[in-house]
Amino acid sequence: MKGLFLLALKLLLGDRGKFATLVIGISFAVFLMMQMTSMFFGIIQHSAANIINIGARMWVLDPAIRTPLNSIPMPGYILDAVRSIPGVEYAEPLYMGAGLVHLDDGTYQPVTIIGLDDATLMGRPDLVAGKILDIYRTNAFFVVKDGNYAKLGSPGIGTTFEINDHRGMIAGIAQVPLGSLFGIPTLYTTYTRATEDLPPTRYSISYILVQPKSAQDIPKIEEQVRNLGYLALTDQEFIRRNDQFYEFQTAMGINILIMTLISFIVGLSIAGETFYMFVLDNLERFGALKAIGARGSDLVRMIVFQALVVGFLGYGFGVLFSSALIGFSRLRIPNYAAVINYQNLLLAFGMVLVISVVSSYIGIRRVIRIDPFDVFRS
């Protein structure tokens, strides 16, 4: 069998022009598919950055909230009610809102302000500079050092600034797993200071972060919160809710799906047509092989093998080019929202398999119909 595949490989590599066209065509299609899906997954992932960065096991929120980038404040009694639910280990309020930092050059920079519960600091980030207790210092804020850090002038500890007409001071520099989607710097402070500094609304709790006693308590907590007219979600459920918002309630999901399908069709067209031409060019040889004694199944194996070789090579090059471009883009734009994960790798791989199978099927149909008698008649 190895010899048969080696023969198939030599026939494939022998026609360098068509071989290169096939590999380049599939690489291009994979590159496009990877770019599209990487952007999609990147946007989805970065849009859920706050859920991931804060890291609470459960979140209580207004049922109208679809994505953590928007919050609807809840009255304080909800916090008390949640705390009283059996199965809740502890529950703390979280404030999330937007502020304006007045920069030294006179311009304003929008920021996301996250106010952590004063007593527990639940959801606090890791610090790369400063001490966690410094958050209690007068006007203290922790700034997140991510791709947007420079937009605040890369402030060090002790730097003072003006935020919503209040004085602020950098007391620590934090790091988080994911940068925000819209390129806005993030500041952490205490819940109390956040609600003092930002324009007051009737209610101030954006979210309630809940630590259940055990995983078995989660359904009961969700039900009890539902009875209060609110929604309790685990972090994963909240991330899925956010994903679904972007996938189905914005045009982004469908547009990227269309672009992915177009790149698939482009790849299928190039690979299918070129492979068919390759088979047509070699039809006489396949006929000779059949006359000599090759079984139909041997020819099918050879063609499938050839299609898979170009498919896998194209896949490899496509992923390589896509990774290189994303890597290069990240060097230029630290928060570049594109990720290569197992999902888009599998999706592109699946599409390459489909391209290979369809291309080889077209070729196989032609080869199977060859009458070896034609070899004599030629």
Add this chain to the structure above:
Amino acid sequence: MIEVRSISKWFGEGSARTCAVRDASFSVGHGEMLYIVGPSGSGKTTLLSIISGILRPDSGSVTVNGVDIWSLDSDALADFRLRTVGFVFQDYHLFPRLSALENVAIPLVLRRERWETGLEAAHRSLEAVGLASREALSPKKLSGGEQQRVAIARAIVAAPDLLIFDEPTASLDGDTGKKIVGFVRDNILNGQRAIIIVTHDERIYEFASRILHMEDGQMTGELEKIP
């Protein structure tokens, strides 16, 4: 060794239906070099295809070494061709992107021999036809006579009992054609092997053991060899 009995083959449908071979019968023994001759369109190639297990006849039987080949299923028939028949096609049908050595190894590769084993046997086969020194070249770089010899090496590499030649001199000049067929009779034909050659080239009749004449799909008799 080969018994051809009452073979008939028709092509086309309705009023376009024509008889390519009608009630052909003959036999070929080991060590025999049988020519089937006749004008173009007389049914020689059709008959050759039927004998070699490529084209199914409408009636009659072909028995090779006691086996009625047209009672075999398609896979068994492919195995029969692979193990019992060696083909030298009119246009050689060599693979231009493989070397001469790799071309010769193809029947062994199809028999699931290891690639290296196939190449070793191919080298011996090319040696037998005097082309070992040219084995690394692509067929495109070989002359017509050399390509013919590569095709012969490919046909004999798996030591088949029956060799089939379709118009072996059609693409060669007179001298080269005679040399090749003479070489085949002197070096390739042996007591365990039969060779059937379809030709209308009278210049090579001298090498035949027997010559059968065909016309309009019918065997019209045996020709005397022209010295």
